[in-house]
Amino acid sequence: MPPRRPTAQDVAKLAGASRSAVSMVMNGTADGNVAPETQERIRRAAAALDYTPHPIAAGLRRQRSEMIGLVTDEAASSPFAGRMLSGASQAASDRGYLTVIADAGGPGEDTSHYIEELRRRRVDGLILATTSLRTLRAPEGLRLLPSVLANCHDEPLSLDAIMPDEYRGGREATEHLVSLGHRRITWIGGGDDVDARPLRIRGFQQALSAAGLPPGEVVPAGWDINDGFTAALPLFSAGPDRRPDAVFCANDRVAAGALLAARTAGLAVPGDVSIMGYDDQRHLAEATVPGLTTMALPHEEIGRVAANRVVDRIEGGGPSVPAGAAPQAVLLQCRLVVRGTTGPRLPGA
Amino acid sequence: MPPRRPTAQDVAKLAGASRSAVSMVMNGTADGNVAPETQERIRRAAAALDYTPHPIAAGLRRQRSEMIGLVTDEAASSPFAGRMLSGASQAASDRGYLTVIADAGGPGEDTSHYIEELRRRRVDGLILATTSLRTLRAPEGLRLLPSVLANCHDEPLSLDAIMPDEYRGGREATEHLVSLGHRRITWIGGGDDVDARPLRIRGFQQALSAAGLPPGEVVPAGWDINDGFTAALPLFSAGPDRRPDAVFCANDRVAAGALLAARTAGLAVPGDVSIMGYDDQRHLAEATVPGLTTMALPHEEIGRVAANRVVDRIEGGGPSVPAGAAPQAVLLQCRLVVRGTTGPRLPGA
């Protein structure tokens, strides 16, 4: 049974001061209101009793819970959700907020029920985070308290949205390949179901064009290892003068399949062909032979930035978007992670 | 700005009843204390005002927060953490509890700081969850309120621990291979750094022995794709009469490497050799060609069971372990997921 915890009253008694003095000392509002030596006695008494203020009582008084809610669509099935959660909870904790979570359990699931539940619990702010980048209609409940969208946005933009800069990621990944001397670069994979794909492809074509190269070929396929394998095998089986120098894969799983296809076709990676992934999926990208070069999605940072922004809003005191200020989409940079699947083409190849 | 929410007082006034009657109606303790028609009026008034009780105020009065804390060691870098979080938060929510999270950020990190922080915030109970199965020294703070360990345990057992039954998983996976007619089965992978490995291997040997087969060969290696590849290649390159019928891999990444090695060695899977994984790592096991047969770790269920047990303890009112009752280790079954990498050996092979 939890032993009874000391209250501010106990501390006041031990220090020979008043309850309010204790409160001020604990909240840092004592200077100029409480004599320094009284402050010191209070601090000592608090330490002696191992006193910490009761946040629920304080919250009741202040009408704040010092909690932010994090609603996810499918934390369970994503290898990325953990990074966002951990980034957000870290940042929230650094600013004195607790993070409470609610997971809808699936990508299509309605999150508004969870949002209402968290509102009922009086969270001070909300983050709605999706596992893969998407456009959605923001549930009305979000508008009733400070909130931001993470890895998703609504159209037209009515709430702050924190997202990866997929366009720039696509561009910089391609620039990496071009800088290695590759000229014939083919895009592989990805269906039309994910918002990120067209952005990455636009960046891809943009980089090629900026380098004075013709548009790259785009081979559609799914998002899984076998899709990458199936799509890449015929490309790699073509003659040396007809096959690509490099492939830019829609994600790391597709890249893993392409890697497998290269091996099957008897091509050396990166000697004969370079392979670029996307996502930096943990326990996959670093676990292939050789490790995948890839663009890392900044999930942890997305969580961090989203939490900080919500807290800013809470402490700024306004609703999600301050009256007069337009909601903002914040694009965070993806990070190039160079491992073993990209390199210059070998002369002999 | 959040519009001012109605209070029990407002509802009482509108319904022409007393505050306490409202309280009882909202808490389901009204029957026998409040006249049925008054109850009905109160319910209607509450609905009209869109009233929901203020959980912080209730918590202050009841000395309960209706929150459980979930402390993880490295949610960010594990593909499995999400499943535990989502199982736990789902179960907690079903029982009226909010889940608050704190992530230590790394496998070696000290969690006691986070446990103290959550205790300070007056969570009613705690779950300490690790990303991979391990033995640890339970931080003292856990003993001060209802708590359980998830995916880990202490030695000697002083707290309830919810874990996968790795021994049985190893046994049943092996039984699957044996039932397909395989006789020469080799274990591949896994270092001594993970508690799960010896258990899985014990199950493996136990199943072989129960089938009247000699002990299986154990080839140590790491836990990643390249480790599996490196370890499997020489095995698969041996002559048909010297190579294994099947390999049981320490985890799915090792199995993915073994699959690649089989392809490199020119072996058909499962025609020439069957490959068994472990973990059911999302976006890997189902994404290889063919999909990996594997034992799924019951992470979601671990989260669910852990949360339910904590809530049981909270509502039972005792400390982590009721006086007199021994702490309990609960082993949850792993689930065999048959995909494409296991099957009978083809006659011609």
Add this chain to the structure above:
DNA sequence: TTGAAAGCGCTAACAT
């Protein structure tokens, strides 16, 4: 500079 007092919104014991 200090301390007393009034709640925050709710629940539970008590009086009617």
Add this chain to the structure above:
DNA sequence: ATGTTAGCGCTTTCAA
């Protein structure tokens, strides 16, 4: 069967 009252532990205003 109903309403009244006394806090839960804290913050903050106001009077001394």
